Amino acid sequence: MKGIAILLFLCFSFAVNAGDFRLGKVSKEELMEKEHFLDPSANAAFLFKRGNTYFDANDNGWLLITEVEVRIKIYKKAGYDYANVSIPFYHTKNSTENVVFSDAVTYNLVDGKIKRSPLKKKDNFIEEVSSNKSNKKILLTDVREGSVVEYKYIVTSPYVHDFPDWYFQQVIPVNYVEYTVNIPQMYSYNRIMNSYYRVNETSSTKRRVTTGGILTLTFTDVCRHYMSKNLPAFKSEQYIDNPLNYLLFVKHELSSITGLNDKTTDFVTSWESVGELIYESSDFGCELKEIHYFMDDIDSLVNGIVGKREKVNKVFDYVKNRMTWVGLHGISSRYGVEKAYEEKKGNSGDINLMLIAMLNYVGVNANPVILSTRDNGQVDYISINSFNYVIAAAELEDGIILLDATSKHATPGVLPLRDLNGVGRLIREDYSHKEIELNPIDHSKENIYVTAKLEEDGRLTGEVSSKYYDYKSMMCNEKYFNLTQEERIQETEADFKNVEIADFNYNEGIEASVSYNFTANDCVEVIGDNIYISPLLFYTQTENPFREEKRLYPMNFIFPSRVRHTFVITIPEGYKIESLPQPQALVSDMEIMGFNFNVMEQNGKIQIVFIEGSNYSSVGAEYYESLKDFYTKKISKQAEKIILKKK
Incomplete structure (x- = not known):
């Protein structure tokens, strides 16, 4: 659902074979570079970006750790923003991710000598975004045209189900990029890869020992190493839906975990498993069963109405006009549907799960359709974390009507534009499912x-x-x-x-x-x-x-x-x-x-x-x-x- 600061990764660089890919080894040649060798119009470039994701353990269990090292060349003033770095991290009452920056330095060539300007303590801070999301930010100083900036960060996460997305390509050139993934043998992930450009890939295994609490674990890591060179800047063009759909990336979705007793717990192995996960969730399946809070209102609303299509129109207009969307996406309820109904506001999950429950209550067969909005990128593979939105599907004799009551100007069959993004997945309570085409076919x-x-x-x-x-x-x-x-x-x-x-x-x-x-x-x-x-x-x-x-x-x-x-x-x-x-x-x-x-x-x-x-x-x-x-x-x-x- 999240992924590590995609905006951070939008950058580029200079000739690959001229670089020393160790932090602190910035060369005069890099500082003297006036423009990118493949793209003279570039404002900045990644000289290199290197990432490594692996597992470790502590007293509370497994941790997912991602280390990233970056060197960026600034060519023009328009590239100064690449010296301002923001990494999101997530937290709840019981657990939190942690982000630590180090080796953050600005390099300039002054009177023929390399000048280092390390990150100042006051320029390392946390910005709160929401109740469960914050950004760790650094602002590198003494940035000029011609500067080179470097930094390293480590994200430590207890959320092993939420593997970071890795983007090789960005909106500025990337001279050299590599990424290594080390996954313990007991974890299985579905891999999703977008490959408009070539990526060299190698695989291996290695034995490893780690200590978590009182246990010392010996296990085998399955390792994949990815490397690519001289990736061009992604140039946005007319009539493109979302650049994230076409950047070169690799993503992982947790499929199963095998415990020390050899018992395997499946997560996302099929659409049926996705259905089981969401319907057993307290903020999805349980919310669909709640009806007591609206029964009197809906009974009065549809009194005397017999036709199912008329009921769909009536209930849809009622929810659309009563509720105010707070601008938050989600496939699940944020506030709880009863509280959202009382306060007349909610996220997409609150509003549309409520709509589904009401339609079923009046005798219309309605089910959720999970989807990924246009700004979230297309999802055409089995997943749960990649979806960020839910709408309603009313199944009538003459076909399926898609409904989204978050927009005051939507109508049955006419969804907000954010929903029109490839395909979604209708999932019924019995876990049966159906692919739903979201893009309209009528003029x-x-x-x-x-x-x-x-x-x-x-x-x-x-x-x-x-x-x-x-x-x-x-x-x-x-x-x-x-x-x-x-x-x-x-x-x-x-x-x-x-x-x-x-x-x-x-x-x-x-x-x-x-x-x-x-x-x-x-x-x-x-x-x-x-x-x-x-x-x-x-x-x-x-x-x-x-x-x-x-x-x-x-x-x-x-x-x-x-x-x-x-x-x-x-x-x-x-x-x-x-x-x-x-x-x-x-x-x-x-x-x-x-x-x-x-x-x-x-x-x-x-x-x-x-x-x-x-x-x-x-x-x-x-x-x-x-x-x-x-x-x-x-x-x-x-x-x-x-x-x-x-x-």
Whole structure:
């Protein structure tokens, strides 16, 4: 669920074969380096990063220990943040993780000599994040362009079920990275590895002795060593869901433990085992059985309602409107569903487990769907710790309806965007399960109608009226609902260039709508006796979102969409139409995207209809060239002009 400070690991470095990978052995050559040898634009780079995770024991049992050594080169001021290090650690009433920093030094080249600036005691502190999470932080001093910083930290954790995630690749170059994992033979972990780049891997075993309490244990470690060199900085691109899905990483999930008596306890070996774990949990399965706190309210709510779909809608709206999501994710209840119901607030577990219990109470077959939110990364493997969210699934005769009552603007079948992340897993009380596709397949629509009057000087005035459906509607509501009228105008003006807006009107609802008056000055060019008009006015797209030569990663559009633009432009008196762009329809390979452009003249007015859309939530990188070419042609079409000539 957590993983060790991913943000910490976002860094890079210089030529691998020139480094001495021992702390304190910074060279003049490293300090004199002006830019990264593979990526001159890099603000910083990991010269090396080395990690080692192993087990030890104390009087209370096993400990999971991770030691990390880091050397970072700072090239530019924008890289100074890499000298500020933050490592999260977790704690409860009965146990806590511990983080210890050492060997933290800033190196600079001053008058041809290497100057060391060790970490000061006052720059080593703890920041509280929540009741069970804090950050251990250090702020390295005397950081300049050209500095090299080093540090080491050790995380000691009693939570052997929560193995740290290791990211080889980061958002800055990594010259050299290695990671060693030592797991005692009695522990079994499922390994998950993402390998867009090559990692050298070796395996071995070794005998080890450790003392825990009164026992001295002799056992065999299963060791894996990973190493990679010259990893490029991860460059975020348009239409990418979450960079964490594509960084080079290795993760581990506890599968089973074999005790000294040779008895094996299984944890996550199958989806059935995941179901057993969560349903036997006091903050999940037990909470689903609690019904006494809402019975009277729900009896009154559904009195006289017979249809199951109507019951789903009624109960969903009741929970959504009563409860306030506190912004915390979780597959389990944080406050306890009864307390959350009374206080009218809770995390995702509180709210949606409550919803499931209520639906089952009124006779609707409802079950939890565990998932990983978009900001948590995709999970397409058997796991429990990697999931961080739960929603409801109502199983009706005509299909499954997904429900998430944490958002005031969600509707049955329309989830908050954070939920739309690959697949989730529906798990029933009998531990049977089903993979659930979270990405929508139906088009969300938007209709935009623009009436405009053109003046001789090129000024355009008019009105925009827009209607939104499904996910488009939810996004509109999320954008405008909590804003003042002035803020709504500012938000909308920021979407366009040199457009002034007045008389703004927003109607919240399942089918949201927006209308406003506008004055625009950049859509028309007057040259002599001619007027040149951009057919899509201030909706004209001028930049291709796909600018890279090649792409490694899938393209995520969140949901299929269909947008219809209709423009009716009244031309000024004394002008005639000299030329109009030709109609055009175009689709990309596999009909992933398409557009249709039509323009005509009627009674002194010009009518343009432009329909564009995408037919998939996401597609693979193999379609990148096709989509790049499609956008080039779409932008070229939008750049064509309507030409008016003075009579």
